[in-house]
Amino acid sequence: MSRIDTSSGQGIRNGKQYLEGLRDDREVWIHGEKVADVTSHPGLSRGAHTLASFMDKQFDAELQETITYEEDGKRYATSYMIPKSREDIEKRGAAFYEWATWSNGMFGRTPDYKNASMMSFAAAAAFLGEDKPEYADNMRNYYEYIRNNDKVLTHTLINPTYNFAMAKEGKSSEEVALRVVKETDAGIVVNGARLLATLGPHSDEIEVFPSTLLKASEENIPFAFAFAIPVATQGLRLLCRDSYDHEKSHFDAPLASRFEEMDAVVLFNNVLVPWERVFMYRDPLLCNRAFAETNAVIHMMHQVVCGKLAKAEFIVGLLCKMAQATGKDKDMTVRGQIAEAMWIAETVRAFRFSGESQAHEDKYGNFVPLRRPLDTSRNVFPKMYPKLIETIHLLGSSSLMATPTEADLSNDLADDVGKYFQTVNLDSKDRIALFRLAHDVAVSGFGNRQVLYERFFFGPQNIMASIYYDLYNRDDMMARVDELLNRT
Numbered sequence: 001m002s003r004i005d006t007s008s009g010q011g012i013r014n015g016k017q018y019l020e021g022l023r024d025d026r027e028v029w030i031h032g033e034k035v036a037d038v039t040s041h042p043g044l045s046r047g048a049h050t051l052a053s054f055m056d057k058q059f060d061a062e063l064q065e066t067i068t069y070e071e072d073g074k075r076y077a078t079s080y081m082i083p084k085s086r087e088d089i090e091k092r093g094a095a096f097y098e099w100a101t102w103s104n105g106m107f108g109r110t111p112d113y114k115n116a117s118m119m120s121f122a123a124a125a126a127f128l129g130e131d132k133p134e135y136a137d138n139m140r141n142y143y144e145y146i147r148n149n150d151k152v153l154t155h156t157l158i159n160p161t162y163n164f165a166m167a168k169e170g171k172s173s174e175e176v177a178l179r180v181v182k183e184t185d186a187g188i189v190v191n192g193a194r195l196l197a198t199l200g201p202h203s204d205e206i207e208v209f210p211s212t213l214l215k216a217s218e219e220n221i222p223f224a225f226a227f228a229i230p231v232a233t234q235g236l237r238l239l240c241r242d243s244y245d246h247e248k249s250h251f252d253a254p255l256a257s258r259f260e261e262m263d264a265v266v267l268f269n270n271v272l273v274p275w276e277r278v279f280m281y282r283d284p285l286l287c288n289r290a291f292a293e294t295n296a297v298i299h300m301m302h303q304v305v306c307g308k309l310a311k312a313e314f315i316v317g318l319l320c321k322m323a324q325a326t327g328k329d330k331d332m333t334v335r336g337q338i339a340e341a342m343w344i345a346e347t348v349r350a351f352r353f354s355g356e357s358q359a360h361e362d363k364y365g366n367f368v369p370l371r372r373p374l375d376t377s378r379n380v381f382p383k384m385y386p387k388l389i390e391t392i393h394l395l396g397s398s399s400l401m402a403t404p405t406e407a408d409l410s411n412d413l414a415d416d417v418g419k420y421f422q423t424v425n426l427d428s429k430d431r432i433a434l435f436r437l438a439h440d441v442a443v444s445g446f447g448n449r450q451v452l453y454e455r456f457f458f459g460p461q462n463i464m465a466s467i468y469y470d471l472y473n474r475d476d477m478m479a480r481v482d483e484l485l486n487r488t
């Protein structure tokens with residue numbers, strides 16, 4: 001088996017280097033058109049430039065201690081650091097949180113999410129070697145390659161649902177699901193579709209792994225694999241949804257104009273995956289165990305809880321500003337509504353620090369946060385986030401519609417807009433800016449996609465809950481019930 005070249009790369013990249021890397025022959029389609037350059041195409045360009053500005057922060061002297069680490073004379077993103085102590089887990093958490101504050105959690109799929117997963121697969125590569133030792137080496141080499149080159153990854157873990165009854169039995173559909181159609185000396189050839197690559201058009205590499213949650217049946221062999229390939233691979237096409245960046249100004253669309261991270265369906269047309277990029281193959285049962293047994297799912301949950309904390313805090317701040325605008329913040333009912341949002345933020349904070357402070361060594365000799373608080377967070381946040389959005393609706397009401405555009409501040413209506421949109425505590429311009437932000441969080445296409453994302457990105461809620469139930473230590477609690485019933 002040939003070996004992926006790990007010799008190139010200098011560790012962290014800046015934004016310019018990242019953008020240059022995206023200008024390759026990737027095949028991305030949006031709004032019926034093939035995209036020539038994702039860094040300049042309307043609807044995709046500004047998301048790419050936002051991520052580039054985040055990459056630049058890796059060279060900021062004040063942030064570098066937190067968001068990067070040094071090894072063998074090179075600096076790498078902290079999310080690549082294999083944690084060997086509780087302090088390392090805390091450093092990883094601080095880096096995740098820092099990255100999330102730059103978008104206040106609205107650009108949820110920053111590269112640290114996938115880095116966390118690849119780091120844990122590499123750190124637990126022995127697991128992949130259960131099948132074939134070469135696969136463990138492939139993963140270690142791949143990790144060195146993406147770490148050295150600071151690659152941005154997306155992932156696609158789900159086959160499209162063609163027949164729900166089959167999906168529930170763990171069987172994939174020949175019609176649509178991604179499957180192996182041929183083996184050659186060079187690698188495997190795959191055909192079919194996968195859902196859903198968030199950040200796909202803005203990524204360098206795509207991780208095509210089994211689901212973190214859905215279990216495959218033993219016979220699902222042609223559909224059982226894990227590999228990673230460049231987005232610019234022959235036969236690979238990304239088909240985007242509508243962009244929510246409608247080229248409006250930052251004033252008019254404060255979030256959509258900056259944080260459009262894009263989701264794409266991934267189509268594979270006889271794509272050759274070189275053997276050195278294959279990590280699992282023809283073993284559905286190994287695939288089923290992969291995310292849990294390598295602890296990748298816990299390290300991903302860690303990135304997620306830190307991001308959700310930044311997001312919940314931001315929404316609390318927004319609600320307070322909205323209430324303050326008209327003096328509603330003096331009203332007890334409104335204060336109570338905002339207090340509920342504050343409880344959500346504090347609950348997420350408690351989950352984060354509970355997971356970090358109870359970090360422990362795993363069977364591979366690495367440290368991992370305690371799963372239960374983070375797993376609780378990933379189960380309850382999809383229910384909490386819509387509640388936060390509802391509170392914005394309830395507090396904002398028609399103010400979310402009384403939102404003229406930036407142009408209305410300087411056209412023939414400007415005097416009227418300047419007069420009639422003021423509130424006791426805000427002049428018209430500031431009030432419009434604030435409520436346009438609230439609109440982008442809670443009403444716009446961008447905002448509604450955020451709600452859908454929070455509900456689903458980690459998987460179907462009922463399956464996550466069922467796994468949580470299975471892992472919960474119920475025995476002691478049930479024994480206490482028995483003890484009481486059996487008291488004489």
Ligand SMILES: Cc1cc2nc3c(=O)[nH]c(=O)nc-3n(C[C@H](O)[C@H](O)[C@H](O)COP(=O)(O)OP(=O)(O)OC[C@H]3O[C@@H](n4cnc5c(N)ncnc54)[C@H](O)[C@@H]3O)c2cc1C
Pocket residue numbers: 155156157158159160161167168169195196197198199214263449452453456457458459460461462463
């Ligand atoms: C905005 C957004 C971004 C996303 N980004 C990514 C990404 O980057 N990478 C990625 O891989 N995926 C991504 N996803 C996909 C996500 O993992 C799925 O949406 C989720 O797992 C639900 O699967 P589905 O969409 O196929 O829905 P369906 O299969 O249609 O499921 C709908 C409902 O059916 C139930 N259900 C589904 N399967 C089963 C089962 N086997 N047993 C019992 N009940 C079941 C659940 O109640 C679920 O809520 C994203 C989704 C969204 C909305």
